[in-house]
Amino acid sequence: MFANKLGQVDLWTKSSTGCECSFNSSSKDCACCVPSGGCSCGAASPNRCAQCGLEQHCANMCNITLDSRQLFSKSDRGFGQIKSPSLQGPTRCTYKFIPDTGQRVELQIYRIISIGKHNGTACEGGWLQLQGGARVCGRNERFDPPIVLFSDKSVAILHMQINENTSRSQFLAYFSFASNASTSVGYPVRGGTPVNNTECDWVYEDMDCPRDCVLASPGYPGVYAPNTRCRYLITSSRQVSIAINFTAVLMPHNHCTNDYIAVYSGSTTTSPLLKMLCGNDKAYVVHTGQNLLVEFRSGFEVPPYNYNGFAATLSFLELTTEAPTTVTMESTNRTLEMIRSPSSSNNHDMRYTNRDLQGHRKDEESSMSCEMEVSGDKIRAGHHDTRGKLKSTTCRLILRGRVYDTVHVSLIGYNLSAPSCKSSVEVIDGSQEGSVPGSIKSLKRICSPAQNPPPPLFIGQQSYVEAERYSSTGREMTVILKRAADSPNDEEYMDVSFYFHDEREGGTRQPESVCDVEYYGLTSPAQGSVVHPEPHRLFVKDGPVKCRQLFIPAANQSVIITVESSEKEIRDHPCSTECGDSGCRCTIKANRNKTMDEIDHLLLVSDTGHVVHCLCGDYQGWLPVGIRSSTPVYIEWSRFSTTGLTFKAGYKFAEDVFCKDHETAKPEGEVHVGDAINVGFKLNQYYQQRCTWILVSPTNRLLTIEIESTQSRPCTAWNLTIHEYKKKGNPEGPRLYTFCSRDGHRSFTLPDDVNNAIVKLQALGRTAPQYTMKWRSETNSTLNRKNGLSPVTNQLPGSSNGIRPSAKNLVTFLTIVFGSITCFNYRSV
Secondary structure (H helix, E strand, C coil): CCCCCCCCCCCCEEEEEEECECCECCCCCEEEECCCCEEECHHHCCCCEEECCCHHHCCCCCCEEEEHHHHHHHHCCCEEEEECCCECCCEEEEEEEECCCCEEEEEEEEEEEEECEECCCCEECEEEEECCCCEECEEEEEEEEEEEEEECCCCEEEEEEECCCCCCEEEEEEEEEEECCCCCCCCCCECCEECCCCCCCEEEEHHHCCCCEEEECCCCCCCCCCCCEEEEEEEEEEEEEEEEEEEEEECCCCCCCCCEEEEECCCCCCCCEEEEECCCCCEEEEEEEEEEEEEEECCCCCCCCCCCEEEEEEEEEECCCCCCCCCCCCCCHHHHHHCCCCCCCCHHHCCCCHHHHHHHHHHHHHHCCCCEEEECCCCCEEEEECCCCCCCCEEEEEEECCCCEEEEEEEEEEEECCCCCCCEEEEEECCCCCCCCCCCEEEEEEECCECCCCCCEEECCCEEECCCEEECCCCEEEEEEECCCCCCCCCCEEEEEEEEEEHHHHCEECCCCCCCEEEECCCCCCEEEEECCCHHHHCCCCCCEEEEEEEECCCCEEEEEEEEEECCCCCCCCEEEEEECCEEEEEECCCCCCCHHHCCEEEEEECCCCEEEEEECCCHHHCCEEEEECCCEEEEEEECCCCCCCEEEEEEEEECCCCCCEEECCCEEEEEEEECCCCCCCCEECEEEEEEEEECCCCCEEEEEEEECCCCCCCCCEEEEEEEECCCCCCEEEEEEEEEHHHCEEEEECCCCCCCEEEEEEEEECCCCCEEEEEEEEECCCCCCCCCCCCCCCCCCCCCCCCCCCCCCCCCEEECCCCCCEEEEEEEC
């Protein structure tokens, strides 16, 4: 354990003594726990606390189980720390992680002591390994940044294996149960079907990928396992154009014979080779045909464990001359009315005005004090420079926001000339005045001698890092300059930029990003508008940056996003926007030696990573563009130039009665999907639907499903698939049948050993799918159940409300053009 100057002992222990003992109420000599998530370790370790749910393992954190649901229910935390006991080898410990539905396990390893060693090609004598993943070893290692490992298994096991004699073997790591849909931790493979009895082989079919599916190395974006071979078969029942965009590739350099990606124009590795990638190569591969194979190979283990394999998006384009079915809508008045910003008498509080700021600066200059206190009620952004002010030994910048504010500061510059830390600049989360002890935290302390920080650092073109930027957890923040009493000849100063962020109006700020925010359907305003990030929020003038505005609807909601306007782009722009039946895309013009990372552009993306719209260049003629989704969707603003493009978009969280999960045990029924009225659509607003029907029966039956449609659309535009229902694990079993609208009318009789079924709709296009689905069953008690399947009840296992969620199959999401009306007439007999 360690202690800091605020009295905090460790992550869960506020002080080692001073509170009532859990095992002896008459004693006050036990540890005091943090009020949220900390529990006493008890008699075994009376001076320590641990995360509630793990307190029984304080004395020996070895061979334990970490259950996501249990931890969250007891500590309100889906993350925590693992500090293994100090053990003598040979020995072993296991740590079993049980994620909740829709979660994956993330592990960050910071410190290892006497856990094997690397002999140049592999770990020997001992290792840490997240089962099926990479192995990590070392005699005395501190990893900065940490080694990151992911697991997408239903149960993940971390092995600490010591095979040699040691006096002290130990490690420190942090774990997290992260959402599969979280954009901050990357996506696992998406849209494909794993091949049974293989570790990492997948099959992708065109009907499962109307646009972008995701291919990725095992455990992406964590370190991948050595000596691995994964194959991703991409297949179609008809001639199509297959496009794979390798957006991220990071493998050990100079190891191209062992670690590489190969793309073959066929279904086997004997097919002609189209492309090979290694190191950090990126590529965009387009192939016309019915089959494509991607092979990922890894060789022996290579320190320093900072490689994470690859991620790629996959899309199909059916080769057809059929014109898209579209109609137009003459007026968008209703659309604009529903997504306009909510009226408020406090609009002046949303951002500072020049008049307010100028007035504040005049008051400041008149006082000439280096002390400054800013109220978020009056000023929303600005900066404080102590140069030219009175030379006090202590200067404070105190920032007090409104109730729902967080505070964000950046150290633009400073000069600390005194020797031996006689001067300092400190950033504190909170306010020192009237605060409860232990409630404030030092975020950064810079000791003299130290001068201006270097300019912001851009790593590659995908990420942005600024070393001197800090965010509060509450509404207050303090920055303190302490000068040496024997002040040096040159002036010691600090120059600080700041702004206040109201989470109700501007979304929940994500502290690990430059400018990402999240809007939640239950806590954010029901409707409003968003614009391009304001310059003061970026704390930087030049260089590439990406900002995401993520909208997360509640279970009974959908979110409607409409990009309404943007400034007119300059002529002869290197990028142009093209829109078609399956969305908009950005195209770099011929003879322009640029990538999309070097061009200002805007994306509208679903939570699966599917890009519905990409806008760049002179795209005013395509506006407005819109989507509607019952699962998260985000706007990604990418800036490369000095200013970036401008935009305005409306959002609305609306009650969703469309395309949700359906489950029924009725022996017969009918679903009719079509337009309730003749409603037209603007050119570039799209339907995207994924719906699920679960047909279950408590008795044996012969099930027939009949589907009919009057449309004639490509199968990639929309299709219905029928799957066997599985009682255990992933409920979506093998695909039995596929219906495309061009089939007209088909009747499917399920095998007599398939008593229950799942029907899935997938659609993307300007035209809403229209079809009728009927099912009927004939009870036959003499049916021979060859597989010995027992009857299932109307309530799925593991669910309190009759529906068991699944990240891939049972979470519905619907993206429909705003203003459209789709009718679901659900009749059961």
